[in-house]
Amino acid sequence: MIKNIRHFGIVVKDLDRGLYFYRDLLGLVEINRGTLTEKETEDYIQVSEKLIYVKLGIKNNLYPCIELYNFHKPILNETSSHSHIALTVDNSEKIYEELLKEGIGFANKPIFDRNKQNKVCFCKDFDQNILELVEEIK
Known part of the structure; x- marks a missing residue:
């Protein structure tokens, strides 16, 4: 059974522009950020590329609602997965x-x-x- 929506993962071509839109224009706050190695991304999503991620949420709520993903080499195509x-x-x-x-x-x-x-x-x-x-x- 689904209890709630955890977050939406969004692949962005330019992390700074993604942060500008979601953080600066929409007002989400940065909760944390990190990096996944090529091995980790291969294990998780079958893409062997280094990944930087930023978790964003609503102020005073430490539960992320959006995670921005920026791959070392772009994998984004013209279609979206959602x-x-x-x-x-x-x-x-x-x-x-x-x-x-x-x-x-x-x-x-x-x-x-x-x-x-x-x-x-x-x-x-x-x-x-x-x-x-x-x-x-x-």
């Missing part, structure tokens, strides 16, 4: 405007879902991973 990542945000209109100013593309402006309980919008990070930004309406 459909999207959903993140809860405080103010969808504000983050929409802030990210637009940074050149982030959106599929839509924040709109209400069919139950009028959330405002949602979709954007892509610098590596074309799709993000669903969700504001819960009280």
